[in-house]
Amino acid sequence: MEEKISNFLTEIIDKDLAQGRVKEIHTRFPPEPNGYLHIGSAKAIWINWSIAKQYGGKFNLRYDDTNPSHEDVEYVDSILEDLRWLGAEPTGGIYYGSDYFDQCYEYAEQLIREGKAYVDDLTREQMQEYRGQDAGKPSRPSPWRDRTPEENLDLFRRMRAGEFADGTKTLRAKIDLASPNMNMRDPAIYRIMRAHHHRQGDKWCIYPLYDFAHPIQDAIEGITHSMCSLEFENHRPLYEWVIDNLHLGPFPIQREFARLNITHTVMSKRYLRKLVETGVVDGWDDPRLPTLCALRRRGYTPESIFEFVKKAGVAKANSLVDNRLLEHCIRSELDPVAPRRVAVLDPVKLVITNYPEDKTEEFQLPNNPKDENAGTRAVPFTREVWIERSDFAEVPPPKYQRLKPDGEVRLMGAYIVKCTGFEKDEAGNVTKILCTADLETGNGMPADGRKVRGTIHWVSTAHAVDAEVRLYGDLFGEENMGELPEGKTYDDYLNPESVQVLPNAKLEPALKDARPGERFQFVRMGYFTPDSKHPGVYNRIVTLKDSFSKTLTQK
Structure with missing residues (x-):
């Protein structure tokens, strides 16, 4: 049985249902197809989709394609792909804001006939000048307002x-030039824009603005609760004005939640596009980006992303969420299920001088020690193996428990070996x-029962699969990228x-035939997945160490 979602939004819905104001809940996700969805979008998707699902209602995908100058079919396709990857199927249908251009135009004419909208000749700059910056002082009326x-x-x-x-003329709603809410001071609702539309072609040279089109689209589709992020709170009076003056109510209603802000992360689509176009990152799906396609390529799962959103919470006030919580979510998901495999990332050769040169034997290693049903696999062992360079120290630091001159370690699942020497290059x-190996037993335990503390992993040189491994960290060094010092930019x-x-x-x-989408724990090294763009490349999803779980325990 799925856990019931409970937050201030569901409280609003419960009240509306109890009072009989609505009978079926209908929500929507209205992305603008001007870039790829990111993890902040996942919060909006989860809220709208999961609430509709919980109440047995409908969930729509509606593309906000009212600004053709920044939109592209590439983004349209990617949005649907991401939505379906998350499992948030639009049960109410897939729509486009452009589907309603005719109705929006008719409603605009209705407002004009009723004296509630007028054509203005002020330029955008003049309009801003007339409006002013002081919310306590009325705006100057346009010379064409009457x-x-x-x-x-x-x-x-x-x-x-x-x-x-x-840009020479604009249609503006005629509302209130003295309103303390600047959005209500005769906002523009239509502008002239000659731009080819990906669906409408060149049919239109005027386009409705979002604040006018959105409530109309919601009403036509039967949306009951238009749930959006907090930056639209000051736009709610205009949303309600459109609904009321076009007699589209009493539903839909708009309610706002705090957007998802994450440490060391920027989610401005404009800036992400800049990083892509300037080649700073390897496309919209670069594993360092917060886009959903990037998280998918890096190896994150839909379940881990939604779990992160749930743990981050749904609230009315903005906050900053530690990105280690996201790492904790995927790590907690993979730990009990991910197959264990051996990978040496920075190899140095180890030669067992007392082991036959032509001999190959197999040791059984567990596929997952935390899953007794996972079984074991055969791993070949030979005279020469690769080990991690960091697992050997010529001059070891204090309490070093790995391989050192005259020291012993276990080769995981195989023999105990003792270092008898090493070779160096000119550098x-x-x-x-x-x-030399203790060949009396191959299970890692010495025949005389002595204790050997260190255990290191290894890969047979004769059977190793060559690969490139990429270890990803934070793309930005500053924790709170939403509050930068004056004069600083994201680039800094x-x-x-x-x-x-x-x-x-x-x-x-065993990793020779691994495919993108499969996830493994490389023992002692972290969780990894094959890269979907470059064969032979593995991306680290997350490290093994979970410092954030201690934070959760302490709370």
Whole structure:
């Protein structure tokens, strides 16, 4: 049985249902197709989709394609792909804001005829000047505010016919120039824009603005609760004005929740597009980005993303969520189920001098020690194996429990070996480590029962699969990217070490046929997945260490 969602939004819905104001809940997700969805979008999707599901209602996907100058079919396709990957199927249907352009136009004419809208000749800059910046001081009226309905209707129809240049005329709602809410001071509701639309072609040269089109679209689709992020709170009076003056109510109603702000993360689509276009990142799906396609490529699951959104909470006040919570969610999901595999990321050769050169034997390693049904797999062992460079120290630090001169370690699941020597190149780098093995037993326990503390992993050199491994970190060095010092930009905080490339990794043979979408724990190293763009490349999803779980326990 699924856990019931309970927050201030569901309290509003419960009240509306109890009072008989609505009978069926109908929600929507209205993305603008001007970029790829990010994890902030996942919060809006989860809220609208999960609430509709909980109440046995409907959930719509509606593209807000009212600004063709920034929109593209690529983004349209990616949005639906991401939505379905998350499992948030639009049960109420898939729609486009452009489907309602005719109705929006008719409603605009209705407002004009009723004296509630007028055609203005002020430019955008002049409009801002007339409006002013002081919410306590009324705006100056436009010289064209008192045009007659007949004049406005004629001009508006001529705007549609293409008689006027872009930006020379605007249709504005006639509301209240003294309103303390600047959004209510005769907001623009239509503008002239000659831009080819991905669905409407060149049919229109005027387009409705979002604040006017959105409530109309919601009403036509039968949306009951239009739930959006907090930046639209000051736009709610205009949303309600459109609903009331076009007699579309009493529903839909708009309610707002705090958007998702995450440490070390920027979710401005404009800036993300800049990073893509300037080549700072490897496309919209670069695993360092917060886009859903990037998280998918990195190895995150839909379940971990929705779990993160749930744990972050739904509230009315903005807050900053630690990105380690997201890592905790995917780590908690993968730990009990991810197959264990051996990978040496920074290899150095270890030679067991007392082991036959032509011998190969197999040791059984557990696929997942936390799942007794996962079984074991055979891993080949030979005289020469790769180990991690960091697992050997010529001059070991205090309490070092891995391999060192004259020291012993267990080769995981195989023999105990003792270092008898090593070789270096001209630069002083260790190139080969020489060992002898206790060949009395192959289960990692010495025949005489002595204790050996260190255990290291290994891969047979004769059977290793070559791979490149990429270790990802935070793209931005500053924790709160929403509050930068004056004069600073996002660019100032880009982390030049946000990805570490290890080109010479050696993997056990069981990983030879691994495919993108499969997730593994590389023992002692973290969780990894094959990259979907570059064959032979593995991306680290998350490290093994979970410092955030301690934070959760302490709360």
